Amino acid sequence: xxxxxxxxxxxxxxxxxxxxxxxxxxxxxxxxxxxxxxxxxxxxxxxxxxxxxxxxxxxxxxxxxxxxxxxxxxxxxxxxxxxxxxxxxxxxxxxxxxxxxxxxxxxxxxxxxxxxxxxxxxxxxxxxxxxxxxxxxxxxxxxxxxxxxxxxxxxxxxx
Amino acid sequence: xxxxxxxxxxxxxxxxxxxxxxxxxxxxxxxxxxxxxxxxxxxxxxxxxxxxxxxxxxxxxxxxxxxxxxxxxxxxxxxxxxxxxxxxxxxxxxxxxxxxxxxxxxxxxxxxxxxxxxxxxxxxxxxxxxxxxxxxxxxxxxxxxxxxxxxxxxxxxxxxxxxxxxxxxxxxxxxxxxxxxxxxxxxxxxxxxxxxxxxxxxxxxxxxxxxxxxxxxxxxxxxxxxxxxxxxxxxxxxxxxxxxxxxxxxxxxxxxxxxxxxxxx
Numbered sequence: 001x002x003x004x005x006x007x008x009x010x011x012x013x014x015x016x017x018x019x020x021x022x023x024x025x026x027x028x029x030x031x032x033x034x035x036x037x038x039x040x041x042x043x044x045x046x047x048x049x050x051x052x053x054x055x056x057x058x059x060x061x062x063x064x065x066x067x068x069x070x071x072x073x074x075x076x077x078x079x080x081x082x083x084x085x086x087x088x089x090x091x092x093x094x095x096x097x098x099x100x101x102x103x104x105x106x107x108x109x110x111x112x113x114x115x116x117x118x119x120x121x122x123x124x125x126x127x128x129x130x131x132x133x134x135x136x137x138x139x140x141x142x143x144x145x146x147x148x149x150x151x152x153x154x155x156x157x158x159x
Numbered sequence: 160x161x162x163x164x165x166x167x168x169x170x171x172x173x174x175x176x177x178x179x180x181x182x183x184x185x186x187x188x189x190x191x192x193x194x195x196x197x198x199x200x201x202x203x204x205x206x207x208x209x210x211x212x213x214x215x216x217x218x219x220x221x222x223x224x225x226x227x228x229x230x231x232x233x234x235x236x237x238x239x240x241x242x243x244x245x246x247x248x249x250x251x252x253x254x255x256x257x258x259x260x261x262x263x264x265x266x267x268x269x270x271x272x273x274x275x276x277x278x279x280x281x282x283x284x285x286x287x288x289x290x291x292x293x294x295x296x297x298x299x300x301x302x303x304x305x306x307x308x309x310x311x312x313x314x315x316x317x318x319x320x321x322x323x324x325x326x327x328x329x330x331x332x333x334x335x336x337x338x339x340x341x342x343x344x345x346x347x348x349x350x351x352x353x354x355x356x357x358x359x360x361x362x363x364x365x366x367x368x369x370x371x372x373x374x375x376x377x378x379x380x381x382x383x384x385x386x387x388x389x390x391x392x393x394x395x396x397x398x399x400x401x402x403x404x405x406x407x408x409x410x411x412x413x414x415x416x417x418x419x420x421x422x423x424x
Contacts, residue, residue: 002165019165019207022194043195044339046261055235055264061194062265065165066187066209109261131341132259 006070008033009077017064023057024048026064027074035075035104039134046133049105050074056112058132075104078111086153087111087146096146098137106133110147111154119155121148161203169212171318175295179316181206186318188231189265191258192274216269216320221246227323230269238263247288248424249330249348253280256334258341269319272304275311275367277398278342282368284332286359287348288324295320307366327352329382329423333415335362337402344403347415349423355379358416363397363408374416384417 004021005014008031015030027033027050039047041060048060051073078085087107090096097103113121113129121129126147127140135143163184168174178186184206187193196202210216216231221242228237237243238255257263257271257280271281272292285292285301292299294317304312313319330350334343343362350357356378361368377386392412397405 019163020160041198043191043262046259049261056261057265058261061190063165063187063190063194063207063209065167066190066211068167113260129260132261 002065004064004068006064006067006072008072009074019063019065021064022060023050023052023062023064023067023072024059027059027072033074033076037101037104039101039105039136044132044134045102045105046109047102047105049108049133051108051112054112054115056109073108075108078107085111086157086159087114087150090150090153091143091146094142094146094149096139096143098135098139102133102135102137106130106135106143106147107150109133110150113147114151114154114159119151121151123148160197161200163204164206165209166206167209167212171213171215171295171320174208174210174213175316175318177206177208178318181208182315184208186210188267188270189233190270191262191266192270192276210318219243221326224326225323226250226326227321228268229321230319231267232269234258234263234266234268234271235260237268246326247324247330249332249350250284250288250324253284253332253334253348256280256332256336262341268322272322273311273313273319275305275309276342277308277364277367278337278340278344278346278362279368280332280334280343280346280361283343283346283348283359283361284324285322286368286370287350287357288327288330289350289352289357290322290324292319293321293323294318302370305368310367325352331419331423333419333422335411335415345408345411345415347412347419349378349416349419351378351382351423356382360392360412360416363392363412365396365398371412371416378420382420382423384420387413387417387420 001016037047039045043061050059185204186208220227234254234257243251290301327350332348334346346361348359358371358374394405394409397408399405
């Protein structure tokens with residue numbers, strides 16, 4: 001079996017894997033980082049979004065082997081100890097989740113959205129940018145509010 | 160997913176050699192179509208040849224009124240490129256309509272064109288803009304490249320290296336998309352050049368992307384949406400599925416073409 005090495009949440013990891021291993025399987029099953037979810041497994045729902053070299057990607061549609069040498073950040077990598085990332089805090093403050101299944105993907109997508117689109121996000125931009133993330137509870141209204149607030153809070157904390 | 164052997168070449172020559180040597184293999188760029196297909200066991204390549212280390216195949220160049228986009232350039236890069244937005248705004252807009260942000264962060268122009276999905280966006284731009292597809296072996300005109308459903312003129316071991324688009328006077332792409340899959344139910348690309356207008360349609364044809372000679376003739380004589388009044392594409396030969404039947408798609412082609420003419424810049 002080939003070996004894959006990458007940095008996940010700042011830590012170097014390496015493992016022998018079946019070439020078929022998807023990045024999400026590597027994260028959840030090999031590294032036990034189960035915060036990244038598998039919703040649809042068909043690249044529609046975005047529950048599995050993580051950052052690979054800073055880009056938000058669907059880890060259910062990425063081979064782990066293609067991430068050789070990459071820097072991966074998952075939802076577990078956002079908080080600093082007990083201190084939530086401002087986007088996580090904003091989701092809590094704004095009740096931006098109901099069952100919470102889609103939340104890790106929503107937050108990873110939102111953090112990258114802020115990096116690309118800036119801290120002052122209007123509702124239309126947020127809804128367009130969240131196109132690849134589905135919430136089965138349909139709680140989009142509060143999610144959009146959370147993203148807007150999280151984006152501003154990220155600016156205040158220099159993120 | 161069925162088992163495969165994984166390769167990670169570091170040069171185009173090695174990638175082409177591997178692709179030529181493994182006739183049941185597949186090259187992978189962004190993997191946005193190939194991986195879902197493999198996961199559904201609709202494809203079972205013996206070998207996967209990962210092109211991600213071929214950094215020479217990334218980049219955009221605008222020179223002598225031609226926009227050249229290298230094969231591994233991602234949709235997000237094309238959508239945000241100041242050069243593309245200036246030279247062919249319709250092309251940047253099209254790239255920004257593909258899939259969703261996470262898909263655009265991975266998917267590549269070469270992959271989209273090589274795959275020739277009948278509902279993909281880029282093939283319509285290639286055809287309407289009279290693009291040239293450059294491979295490691297030759298240059299192929301878009302008119303000769305798209306052969307049929309998921310079928311192109313590419314031979315074994317032949318890899319797309321870049322696609323060059325002549326800059327039109329005006330162009331626009333209008334997409335009526337499936338809100339779940341984000342693929343085009345009908346997408347119409349209209350491009351006006353000094354020597355005439357080209358119109359292509361994706362999402363509708365049962366053998367993939369196609370040009371509409373009748374629309375091109377009318378718009379070449381008079382570049383106004385009213386020139387398409389009363390014109391339509393025959394529903395026979397168009398796709399029918401649960402999202403839209405052939406007659407509806409035929410209707411949409413005229414509607415989207417008119418919108419594209421009105422929005423062209």
